Each structure stands twice: as C-alpha cells, then as structure tokens.
Amino acid sequence: MTRWEPGARERLQAAALELFATRGFEQVTAAEIAQSVGLTERTFFRHFSDKREVLFYGQQQFLQAFVDGVDAAPPGAAPLEVIASALRAAASLFPDERRPYSRTRQSVIDQNPALREREQHKLAGLANTVAEALRARGISEPTATLAAQSGATVFGIAFAQWIREGETRSLPDIASDVIHELVNLTGTATGSPKAP
Amino acid sequence: MTRWEPGARERLQAAALELFATRGFEQVTAAEIAQSVGLTERTFFRHFSDKREVLFYGQQQFLQAFVDGVDAAPPGAAPLEVIASALRAAASLFPDERRPYSRTRQSVIDQNPALREREQHKLAGLANTVAEALRARGISEPTATLAAQSGATVFGIAFAQWIREGETRSLPDIASDVIHELVNLTGTATGSPKAP
Numbered sequence: 001m002t003r004w005e006p007g008a009r010e011r012l013q014a015a016a017l018e019l020f021a022t023r024g025f026e027q028v029t030a031a032e033i034a035q036s037v038g039l040t041e042r043t044f045f046r047h048f049s050d051k052r053e054v055l056f057y058g059q060q061q062f063l064q065a066f067v068d069g070v071d072a073a074p075p076g077a078a079p080l081e082v083i084a085s086a087l088r089a090a091a092s093l094f095p096d097e098r099r100p101y102s103r104t105r106q107s108v109i110d111q112n113p114a115l116r117e118r119e120q121h122k123l124a125g126l127a128n129t130v131a132e133a134l135r136a137r138g139i140s141e142p143t144a145t146l147a148a149q150s151g152a153t154v155f156g157i158a159f160a161q162w163i164r165e166g167e168t169r170s171l172p173d174i175a176s177d178v179i180h181e182l183v184n185l186t187g188t189a190t191g192s193p194k195a196p
Numbered sequence: 197m198t199r200w201e202p203g204a205r206e207r208l209q210a211a212a213l214e215l216f217a218t219r220g221f222e223q224v225t226a227a228e229i230a231q232s233v234g235l236t237e238r239t240f241f242r243h244f245s246d247k248r249e250v251l252f253y254g255q256q257q258f259l260q261a262f263v264d265g266v267d268a269a270p271p272g273a274a275p276l277e278v279i280a281s282a283l284r285a286a287a288s289l290f291p292d293e294r295r296p297y298s299r300t301r302q303s304v305i306d307q308n309p310a311l312r313e314r315e316q317h318k319l320a321g322l323a324n325t326v327a328e329a330l331r332a333r334g335i336s337e338p339t340a341t342l343a344a345q346s347g348a349t350v351f352g353i354a355f356a357q358w359i360r361e362g363e364t365r366s367l368p369d370i371a372s373d374v375i376h377e378l379v380n381l382t383g384t385a386t387g388s389p390k391a392p
Contacts, residue, residue: 080381120316142353146377149353153345157338181342185276186379 009047009057011037016054017101020108025051025115055105055115058093059122063129065090066151070133079139079147084179086130086151087158091172094162103163127152154178205243205253207233212250213297216304221247221311251301251311254289255318259325261286262347266329275335275343280375282326282347283354287368290358299359323348350374 015037019028030051034044048054069089073082094102109115131148139147158175161167167174211233215224226247230240244250265285269278290298305311327344335343354371357363363370 078382083381117313120320124316142357142374143377143381145353146349146374147381149349150346150378150381153342153349157341157345161338178338178342181339182346183382185279185339185343185346186274186382 008039008043012039012044012047013054013057014101016051017104017108020055021104025108025112052115052118055109056118056122062090062093063126065093066126066130067133070130070137073137075137079134079143080150080179080183082134082137082139083130083147083151083154084176086133087155087175087179088172090155091158091170091175094159094171096170099163102159103165106160106163123152123156126155150182154182204235204239208235208240208243209250209253210297212247213300213304216251217300221304221308248311248314251305252314252318258286258289259322261289262322262326263329266326266333269333271333275330275339276346276375276379278330278333278335279326279343279347279350280372282329283351283371283375284368286351287354287366287371290355290367292366295359298355299361302356302359319348319352322351346378350378 012033016028016033019033019036028051030044030048031041033051033054034041048057066086066089069086070082072089073085077085109119127145127148129148130151131144134144134147135141154175158171158178161174161178162169162171169177208229212224212229215229215232224247226240226244227237229247229250230237244253262282262285265282266278268285269281273281305315323341323344325344326347327340330340330343331337350371354367354374357370357374358365358367365373
C-alpha cells in the first residue's frame with residue numbers, strides 16, 4: 001500500500017518542470033519525475049494521468065475563476081466591465097511568486113508543437129466557457145462571443161508580458177493596462193505617420 | 197505530355213468540395229477528384245500539393261488583402277480604423293456568390309479535427325502578419341498585437357455569421373457591424389439584469 005504523501009503533487013510539479021526545462025519534454029518519463037523526488041511512478045499516476053497533465057493541472061480552477069469573475073460583475077454592467085471583472089479574478093490566481101514557474105512552464109510549452117496546440121485549444125475552450133457565462137447574464141450574440149474572445153486575447157497578451165524578463169508589474173495590473181489599450185483602439189490615433 | 201487545361205483548378209476545387217461534403221474528407225483521394233471531372237491525377241498535382249490544399253488554396257491572397265488594407269488606411273489612423281480598412285479589403289474577397297462554397301467548405305473543415313487545427317493555425321498566422329504590418333506603420337506593442345488579434349476575432353465572428361443559413365447581409369456589412377459591436381463593448385450596458 002502506498003501512503004499519502006503530503007505535498008507530493010507540488011513536489012512532482014516542480015521536479016517535472018525542472019526536468020522538462022533542462023532535458024526537453026519528450027525526453028523525460030513519469031517514472032524519472034517521480035524518482036527525482038523520491039516517489040514512485042504509482043504515486044505520480046495517482047496525481048496526474050500523464051506527464052503532459054503536470055503542465056495543465058489547475059485548468060478547471062482557472063476556468064472557474066473566469067466564470068466567477070463574470071458572475072461577480074454588477075447587473076447591467078457593460079460587456080467589457082464584465083470581462084474586466086473576469087480578468088481580475090483569473091489574474092489573481094497568478095501572484096508574483098508564481099512568475100518564475102509560469103515563465104519556465106511557458107518556455108517548455110513554446111518548444112513543443114503538441115503542447116502549443118493543447119494550449120491554443122485551452123484558450124479557445126476558455127472563450128467558449130466565458131461566452132456561455134455572458135449569455136447566461138442576458139448578453140446576446142455576437143456580443144457575448146466577441147467579448148469572450150477579446151477577454152481571452154487580453155489575457156494572452158497580458159500573460160506573455162507578465163512573464164517577460166524584467167517585467168515587474170503584477171498580472172492584474174498588466175491585464176488592466178491591456179484592457180485600457182483595447183478601449184483606446186477605437187479612440188486615439190497612435191504611431192507617427194511614416195514619411196511619404 | 198499533359199496539355200494545359202483551362203479552368204482545371206476551379207473544376208477540381210468544385211469537384212473536391214462536393215466529394216468531401218458527400219463522402220467525407222478522409223474517404224476521397226486526389227485521383228478520384230481528378231477522375232470526377234475527367235482529369236488525370238497528374239493534372240491534380242500540378243495544381244495542388246495534396247487534397248488538403250484544395251481547401252486552403254488562396255491563403256496567400258487572403259493574407260495579402262489584409263496587409264493591403266492595413267497599408268491603405270490613412271496615416272495616423274486609429275488602430276481600429278486600420279483594422280476596419282484591413283477587414284474591408286479581406287471581406288471583399290468573399291462576394292455573395294461565394295457564400296454556398298464557403299458554407300460547404302466550412303462544414304467539411306468543422307467535421308475534421310486536423311482541418312480545424314490547420315484553420316486555427318491559419319488565423320493565428322493571420323494575426324501575426326497583421327501585427328507586423330501594424331508595427332511597420334509605427335503602432336507599438338502591445339497595441340499592434342491586440343489590434344491584429346481583435347481583427348482576426350472580428351473576421352472569424354463575421355465569417356461564421358455570413359455563412360449561417362438565412363443570413364442575407366454581405367460579409368463587408370457584417371464585419372462592419374461586428375466592429376461596431378467591438379466599439380460598443382466598452383460603452384453600453386447590454387442585457388437585462390437577471391432577477392435576483
């Protein structure tokens with residue numbers, strides 16, 4: 001019988017990420033991840049269905065934060081206010097101490113086409129889930145889909161900025177800045193006109 | 197020696213789409229497509245590198261229309277005006293007589309995960325190309341990426357609406373309406389608040 005190992009999931013996640021980053025995702029087995037922190041393969045598979053799932057653990061919580069953020073917006077709020085509320089809720093799952101982990105995780109994903117596809121698929125699923133939550137508030141189509149996809153775009157851009165080397169702003173602050181940019185798309189002329 | 201066949205590409209495209217739609221993309225070979233319009237497999241492969249390419253022919257022209265539309269916007273135009281110009285240029289490639297073809301093509305793609313992936317990849321590439329064209333106008337990041345991805349979102353939503361059964365508006369008109377929706381995301385509260 002295997003005992004319950006306190007903190008096993010977190011240790012497996014940290015070990016997996018380090019092994020993926022140093023040796024490449026394809027080259028690492030679940031057994032090696034487990035062994036590197038003194039656990040058995042069997043313990044690994046009690047926590048994750050496969051090694052890819054180590055990178056995507058917490059998906060459901062992430063989606064739920066978006067939906068909770070949609071639900072937390074005041075009744076009758078403009079769609080973009082609702083999206084801003086959803087982004088605040090989701091971004092709060094990424095405190096600054098998580099930044100190095102997120103940065104390394106992203107570099108592992110960026111180097112592997114199958115993982116990148118999984119990530120894109122995840123963002124598309126996010127937009128669908130948020131659109132559904134917006135429709136449940138009485139926001140009609142195509143506004144619901146447009147707002148939800150814009151929210152996913154803003155999150156993606158803010159997240160990429162947050163994990164950039166040298167960036168010090170928090171994810172909620174960056175997301176808020178990017179939403180402002182979205183509002184400004186319609187208003188201000190930007191960029192100096194090029195010489196003819 | 198094979199002769200040049202006038203209109204061969206168009207005949208192959210029409211035949212391929214009909215076969216894909218009736219028998220399923222996987223079940224149809226390039227030779228069968230060619231034979232159905234009295235052409236040889238060799239003629240097929242002078243026009244398309246594989247049967248998948250029949251569905252994605254014209255990609256480069258589509259991308260170029262977006263970029264031309266970006267370049268056609270007046271100097272100093274707000275990013276969303278530039279995107280609107282790009283969308284007008286791209287949407288003009290889809291006149292109403294193409295609607296049945298586009299509708300059938302989309303249903304073939306929607307039924308095949310590999311084709312859907314290819315399509316998603318195409319939209320991501322579109323956003324990258326447009327972002328580059330925006331940066332070349334002096335629009336800085338993250339505005340360029342945000343505007344480009346918003347443009348791809350608007351195109352995707354407008355296109356899905358254009359091919360819906362019963363829709364009669366033109367693609368440029370729908371795209372223009374969806375851009376208005378994007379502007380309105382920030383402004384108006386929509387949807388009736390739900391009863392507590």
